[in-house]
Every structure is written in structure tokens, then in C-alpha cells.
Amino acid sequence: MKSKGKAGSLGGSSSCLWRSFGSKVGLPAVFLLCSFFFLTGLFGSLLLSQDVVSGVRPTPRRLESMDEGAEFDPLPHGETGERSLTSIPFQILSWKPRAVYFPNFATVEQCQSIIKMAKAHLAPSTLALREGETAENTKGIRTSSGMFISASEDKTGILELIEEKIARATMIPRSHGEAFNILRYEIGQRYNSHYDAFNPAEYGPQKSQRIASFLLYLSSVEEGGETMFPFENGLNLDANYDYRKCVGLKVKPRRGDGLLFYSLFPNGTIDSASIHGSCPVILGEKWVATKWIRDEQDD
Structure with a gap:
């Protein structure tokens, strides 16, 4: 019974603090702050879950498209070499x-x-x-x-x-x-x-x-x-x-x-x-x- 009383007292204190904070800052600001923290937590949890599943960190987006449209210049070749690059999928x-x-x-x-x-x-x-x-x-x-x-x-x-x-x-x-x-x-x-x-x-x-x-x-x-x-x-x-x-x-x-x-x-x-x-x-x-x-x- 004592533990329930303490929990109820703590909940009441939190409610009072929330009302006091809301009256000073304003409900619209409080709503925006809550939304910000909620989205930040959701995004962070998604990143963590992805790491757990794959076992590696997600590849940064800039690396995914790094070779798109890239052009490679052939190197100087020997007498028996070739002047161009060859691509053979396998x-x-x-x-x-x-x-x-x-x-x-x-x-x-x-x-x-x-x-x-x-x-x-x-x-x-x-x-x-x-x-x-x-x-x-x-x-x-x-x-x-x-x-x-x-x-x-x-x-x-x-x-x-x-x-x-x-x-x-x-x-x-x-x-x-x-x-x-x-x-x-x-x-x-x-x-x-x-x-x-x-x-x-x-x-x-x-x-x-x-x-x-x-x-x-x-x-x-x-x-x-x-x-x-x-x-x-x-x-x-x-x-x-x-x-x-x-x-x-x-x-x-x-x-x-x-x-x-x-x-x-x-x-x-x-x-x-x-x-x-x-x-x-x-x-x-x-x-x-x-x-x-x-x-x-x-x-």
C-alpha cells in the first residue's frame, strides 16, 4: 500500500509540473516540442533496429550514388594491352x-x-x-x-x-x-x-x-x-x-x-x-x- 501511495504522489507531482510548464510556455510550443522529441526518438529507434538486423551500420546515402554516372579513364597500357575498358557481367x-x-x-x-x-x-x-x-x-x-x-x-x-x-x-x-x-x-x-x-x-x-x-x-x-x-x-x-x-x-x-x-x-x-x-x-x-x-x- 505504501508503494502505491508513493507512485500516486509522484504522478501528481509530474502533473503539476506539466501544468505549470504549459502555462508559462504555451500549449502550441509544448505541442511542437513534444512532436520534435517523438520524431527524433522514432528515427533513432529505426536506425538502431536496422543495425541489429543487419549487424552493420547503414551505408550513408552519399556513398550509394557515388559511382552513378562515374567515368573511368583507362591507364597507359603495354604493347600487348588494350586502350579501352571492358565490362563483362558475371x-x-x-x-x-x-x-x-x-x-x-x-x-x-x-x-x-x-x-x-x-x-x-x-x-x-x-x-x-x-x-x-x-x-x-x-x-x-x-x-x-x-x-x-x-x-x-x-x-x-x-x-x-x-x-x-x-x-x-x-x-x-x-x-x-x-x-x-x-x-x-x-x-x-x-x-x-x-x-x-x-x-x-x-x-x-x-x-x-x-x-x-x-x-x-x-x-x-x-x-x-x-x-x-x-x-x-x-x-x-x-x-x-x-x-x-x-x-x-x-x-x-x-x-x-x-x-x-x-x-x-x-x-x-x-x-x-x-x-x-x-x-x-x-x-x-x-x-x-x-x-x-x-x-x-x-x-
Whole structure:
């Protein structure tokens, strides 16, 4: 009972002080002051709540628009350099393996032209065989059709432009790239999981090694046909993995988009997570131009 009495006495004192202050300053001024303190408290609480949620301080507004409309002057370049800046948008899809996605890497017209030049020269795709393997006992692993063509054989100049852009994106000279392998996958066709690099223990000594692969999707696929990485970030690493299964990280083909992935670590050893395959096409047709890139100049 005593505590209630004290609380009531305190409330009464506050009321008296408020009436006294209001009569001296005036109600309009009091109202403005109250509004000011209320808005200040509300704004401060919003800032604090934002910090708690994000864990960092909000970015000052002046930094958000700092690079809008900014122009960058190219630096003086060496004899083999370029005079202009290059902007190629990309997204890192995975670090294990290192896989990078490039949206709108080529135009619709460029993709259509490449398909047109390849159509008349398609043949069943083949495999590099290990010791003891034959075309007969490896039938069904790779069921696409394709053809090889180098940029120097393309009179339109499109493959040369694509090749130059790939060199910029990978920072590996054009001279290290093999000829383009243009592939077509029809309904039901696939490529079981495999490595692009050649393990010397299985394929014998190698003069040079494929360090990276660049896939340029020439067509979109309505359903299926994804490029998949079953061992991405340590997934499915067991002896029971079926190399025909379409599992793991999947990249859906979209016309004009590019996919780069590295088969070797920086120290030159094969990245086991770079194993990949092509899921069966369920609906539509898949066209892709593959550029394999080596650690030495390709002959």
C-alpha cells in the first residue's frame, strides 16, 4: 500500500509540473516540442533496429550514388594491352568447383549464326578412351552430335569475336584454346558425368592439360539439358554415386549465356569437384559451343 501511495504522489507531482510548464510556455510550443522529441526518438529507434538486423551500420546515402554516372579513364597500357575498358557481367556460381556464369555473353544473332554453320557438319560425338575402353563398351555415355570448327575457319568472324571475349573473361590468351566443339543434344540425349582434364594415371602422359572449359549456350532448353556438377561443395562423394544421375549444382541453358569452370587447381592438380555432365533433354533442343582451354599454347 505504501508503494502505491508513493507512485500516486509522484504522478501528481509530474502533473503539476506539466501544468505549470504549459502555462508559462504555451500549449502550441509544448505541442511542437513534444512532436520534435517523438520524431527524433522514432528515427533513432529505426536506425538502431536496422543495425541489429543487419549487424552493420547503414551505408550513408552519399556513398550509394557515388559511382552513378562515374567515368573511368583507362591507364597507359603495354604493347600487348588494350586502350579501352571492358565490362563483362558475371556471377560466381560455386567456389568448389570454381564455376562462373556470364549472362548475355553472346547475341541472339551470333548464336543463330553458329548453329547455322554447324548443322550441315554434325556427326556422333566421340569420347577420349581410357585403357581397356572401346566405342562399344562406352556406348550411351555421350549421345550428342557435334563438330569442331576453329575461329580461322569461320568466314563470318563471329567465332573470332567470341574467342576474344572468352580470352578477356578468363585472362588466358586465345592461343591456349582448342577449336570450338559445337554440340547438339536432342530429346533424351545426355553426357554422363566426366572430367575435361585427363588424369595421366588413366590416359597416359599429357603434353598439356585442359585447365578450364567455357560453355556458350546457343539455345534455351524448355526442360532438362542442364549442365550439372554432382560433387559441388563435397556433395555425393561416395563410392555408390551413379554417374548417370542428374544431381548437384545445375545450370539451365539460356541462349547467349556463358559458363566457365576450372578443371585444375592453381597448383595444376585436378579438381575432383569439377566433374560434370549434361542432363538429358526432356523438351526442346540444346545447342552449345564448348571451348576447352589448356595450360600451354594449343597446336
